[in-house]
Amino acid sequence: MNSLVEDIFFKSIQIILSMAHASYIANRNWEAE
Amino acid sequence: MISCHLKSCELYGNSLVPNPCDTCHIKTIECRYVTSYVAQAVKQAICLSGSSGLFARATDEGICSKCKVREAGELTPEEEISIISHDLRNYCSSRACRYELVGEMEKSKAVWEKLAYYYSKLLRIYSDDISLCIKQGEICVRLRKYEKAREYYSKAIEYYSKGWGDEPGKTDPQQKSKAIIISDLYVSLASTYNLEKEFDKAIHGYSRALEFNPQSSNAYITRARAYESKRAYDKAINDYSKAIEINPQYKTPYIYRAEMYKRKRDYNNAIKDYSQLVIISPDDSSKYSSRGSMYVKIKEYVKAIADYSAAIKAVKHNSMKAPYYLNRARLYITLHRHDDAIEDCFMAIEAAPDFAECYRIRSFAYRKIGRRDEALLDWDKYQAIKKKQLLDESELLNKMKDSLKERI
Numbered sequence: 093m094n095s096l097v098e099d100i101f102f103k104s105i106q107i108i109l110s111m112a113h114a115s116y117i118a119n120r121n122w123e124a125e
Numbered sequence: 126m127i128s129c130h131l132k133s134c135e136l137y138g139n140s141l142v143p144n145p146c147d148t149c150h151i152k153t154i155e156c157r158y159v160t161s162y163v164a165q166a167v168k169q170a171i172c173l174s175g176s177s178g179l180f181a182r183a184t185d186e187g188i189c190s191k192c193k194v195r196e197a198g199e200l201t202p203e204e205e206i207s208i209i210s211h212d213l214r215n216y217c218s219s220r221a222c223r224y225e226l227v228g229e230m231e232k233s234k235a236v237w238e239k240l241a242y243y244y245s246k247l248l249r250i251y252s253d254d255i256s257l258c259i260k261q262g263e264i265c266v267r268l269r270k271y272e273k274a275r276e277y278y279s280k281a282i283e284y285y286s287k288g289w290g291d292e293p294g295k296t297d298p299q300q301k302s303k304a305i306i307i308s309d310l311y312v313s314l315a316s317t318y319n320l321e322k323e324f325d326k327a328i329h330g331y332s333r334a335l336e337f338n339p340q341s342s343n344a345y346i347t348r349a350r351a352y353e354s355k356r357a358y359d360k361a362i363n364d365y366s367k368a369i370e371i372n373p374q375y376k377t378p379y380i381y382r383a384e385m386y387k388r389k390r391d392y393n394n395a396i397k398d399y400s401q402l403v404i405i406s407p408d409d410s411s412k413y414s415s416r417g418s419m420y421v422k423i424k425e426y427v428k429a430i431a432d433y434s435a436a437i438k439a440v441k442h443n444s445m446k447a448p449y450y451l452n453r454a455r456l457y458i459t460l461h462r463h464d465d466a467i468e469d470c471f472m473a474i475e476a477a478p479d480f481a482e483c484y485r486i487r488s489f490a491y492r493k494i495g496r497r498d499e500a501l502l503d504w505d506k507y508q509a510i511k512k513k514q515l516l517d518e519s520e521l522l523n524k525m526k527d528s529l530k531e532r533i
Contacts, residue, residue: 097350100343101316105263108309108375112256117148125160 235268255284262313270318278314282307308338312347315432319351327351342368346378376405383415391504392422409441414449421456430456447477454486458493466490481510 221243241264248257262277285307315330329347334341349364365382368375383398399416406412417432433453437446454469470487473480488503 097316097319097347101266101313101320101349102263104309104343105259108306108313109256109259109263111306112259113254114403115302115306116254116256122175 186458200461217352219283234268237264241268257311258284259313266317266320271321274317275314282310282314285310304337305341308334308336308341308344308380310334310339312341312344314349315344316347317447319347319354322354324351324354328355340371342375342378344373345371346381348382349378352383358389360383373401374405376402379405387419390422392419395419395425407438410436410445410449413439414452417452426456426460430460443476445476447473447480447483451474451480451483451486454490458486458490461493463490463494479510481507481514483511 146354201256221240236345241261244257244261244264248254248261249351251257255301258281262274262281263272265271265277285303311330313336315327315334318330319325319327328348328351331351332345335343335348338344343366349361349368352358352361352364362382362385365378365385368378371383379398379402383395385404386392386395386398396416400411402409402412403416413432417429417436420426420429420432430453433449433456436449437453439448440446450469450473454466454473457463457466457469467487469492470483470490473483474487477483484503484507488500488507491497491500491503
């Protein structure tokens with residue numbers, strides 16, 4: 093029943109993670125400059 | 126050595142006290158306050174007490190980190206270098222990466238717990254990297270610790286929502302990507318409720334996600350699943366339709382909306398959805414078969430036969446063709462085309478020789494055209510296969526019972 097919810101959850105979390113990590117790196121680089 | 130540790134505590138103002146490990150009984154450090162200074166404090170402890178100080182890391186458990194490392198296996202040369210150079214960041218990252226490398230499907234509960242452990246260390250070191258917090262949330266979901274996962278996602282939402290105000294709809298266009306992250310985080314948060322069968326809270330969370338990003342098809346689809354669970358089929362159909370509007374090429378909402386129409390016995394609309402799926406992926410045999418079964422419901426047998434024929438053509442492996450041949454054979458019998466039905470049964474048996482139902486249908490078709498001997502032969506074959514399957518099943522059940530008894 094919930095396999096779709098889990099599927100969407102795990103797929104989308106990877107996208108959020110990469111976006112969040114990219115913004116963290118960008119902020120850090122900006123601060124360094 | 127203890128005095129060195131205490132010196133390090135005094136240096137950074139943390140409450141680092143020596144504590145014996147439950148496993149090795151060696152006194153190590155337990156940090157009672159988790160602050161961003163922990164890493165520095167531990168580094169200082171290393172400098173004062175030698176490389177073994179690396180294991181004197183913050184831990185809330187009775188087992189020291191050294192024993193935990195032993196449990197996790199041998200160290201890689203890179204990890205040893207990290208230890209020698211007292212680099213806690215590299216060490217934790219390296220351990221986390223090693224566990225990350227285990228395939229998603231193969232990761233056991235123990236591996237997820239190890240990952241949670243090392244990510245929690247990293248989160249303490251890089252307290253400003255919110256992606257670590259999101260990662261911890263994901264691991265908690267893997268470990269079915271939904272309440273804890275929600276804590277992490279709420280923290281991440283709070284981080285991104287700083288200075289956002291109460292009107293998420295009126296966002297600055299430049300902050301669109303931030304709004305998408307917040308929306309997706311709400312979807313994740315709501316999904317933890319959905320997985321715990323708290324559907325009202327889940328629906329509320331998905332609705333909040335849509336306030337931040339009205340174009341989130343994932344929010345619509347997952348909310349639709351929550352509505353389905355509450356048997357609110359019309360609302361579920363509405364959400365699937367919204368998801369389709371956003372991305373007409375995305376197959377999932379069509380599949381689930383068709384299922385909703387089936388439950389409402391609205392077969393014509395289900396056929397429309399399967400027709401879209403056939404257009405999107407013309408090589409997918411299951412979609413022809415699903416549409417075929419809908420045509421059967423509305424007694425459009427010729428169209429159903431055409432769909433099963435398309436499914437047979439689309440499927441690659443011969444053994445997978447058997448159920449489609451069988452379904453087409455059934456339809457031929459309904460249309461009194463018994464010779465065609467017998468031919469399809471032959472094809473199905475060739476594809477899957479132990480498919481009992483094919484013999485039963487062929488026996489029926491033979492009987493209808495007066496070929497009684499062949500009908501009887503097929504009936505005996507059908508009975509023999511069914512008997513063998515029942516015996517196999519009971520044997521399997523007995524084996525399962527025995528293995529359960531052994532475990533108890």
